[in-house]
Amino acid sequence: MSTSTRVPARTVLAVALVSGGLLASGAAADAAPRGKTRAPSYGVERVGDAFASSDGSSRFGTSALGIADSGVVLAGRSDGSRYLGRPTRTRDLAPVGDAAPYGVHAPVLSPSGTPYAGGYQALVRWTARGVEPARLVEGEESRFYSIGLGGANDAGVVTGCSSYVKVGWPFIGSFRDGVRTMTWPKDFGTCSSGGISRAGVAVITQEHPGFRTHDLVYPRAATMTTAGIRYLKAPAGIGTSADAISPNGKYIVGRTYLDESPTGVARLSTTRNPAPLRGAGDMRPVAVTDTGVVVGVENGRAVSWANGRKTDLTSVSRLPRGWVLTDVAGINPKGQIAATASVGDRETAAVRLTPQGRARR
Structure with a gap:
């Protein structure tokens, strides 16, 4: 007499994501190429x-x-x-001077070519007039501790994460009119930024929480605008990171996680479960174009x-x-x-x- 064992749906779903051969329920596979596609060659x-x-x-x-x-x-x-x-x-960037007395971290570049950078209690950009400090929303200066800048668009909207020990505050806003920190919908913890679209939609990842009050899986990817933070959709038990967003906002790419270990690269969404990028292997996405090239x-x-x-x-x-x-x-x-x-x-x-x-x- 044969016996059967019922496997919990959560386990089946996790195996599907790890294998890369199946999709989570509700996810759509990226279209496979018709015929053989050869990558372009590059001059260096x-x-x-x-x-x-x-x-x-x-x-x-x-x-x-x-x-x-x-x-x-x-x-x-x-x-x-x-x-x-x-x-x-080449042209050297001017020293930041009093605009950032303790220096800055690795800068980012807007699509039009304006450099921005964050540092210890400082957020600056380089223009033809010199190094300019950002205007921080009054009363939130104490939250801008160690600032890691994630991206800037041509409208002057910047995004990133400010961290202090095990607590992180994502931030977004107009460099000139006011940059403010945002509050996570659930828990507190460190975070990272994957950039910002032309329309001002940023992607961020909530990482290990320093103070856990909810039974959530981490890391946890989200989108962020000046109106607030919205988590991206993922199956129960699966973590996600948002590593890049295309300039037109059509593509958000990141990684899926099981027990905090990466299992693959996927296209993420607020309405659909992660769709694995077939053939992407174990790559860590850095940027994605308007046509979906990663x-x-x-x-x-x-x-x-x-x-x-x-x-x-x-x-x-x-x-x-x-x-x-x-x-x-x-x-x-x-x-x-x-x-x-x-x-x-x-x-x-x-x-x-x-x-x-x-x-x-």
């Missing part, structure tokens, strides 16, 4: 030369931090200085994903022998990618990848 241009210290004893590398729609790259040097540049010329990092290599196929960008880029693309910072509407290349442990370089032709079927 270095942005900013490696340089030596004043006494010639040390040599510093550079790394990419972002890319504007025009192709201008934001990059940083290993000594902490930052600059804007194209392959033919760039990110997997196992220390810069990768891209489109139409169900993941590509190691080093394999399709014209790099000098021995160089590898180890990180990616963004992609613009032209398909240009800001990335960091390295050769062993000796040197890193900020580079711009430019597609040499459209993807061919």
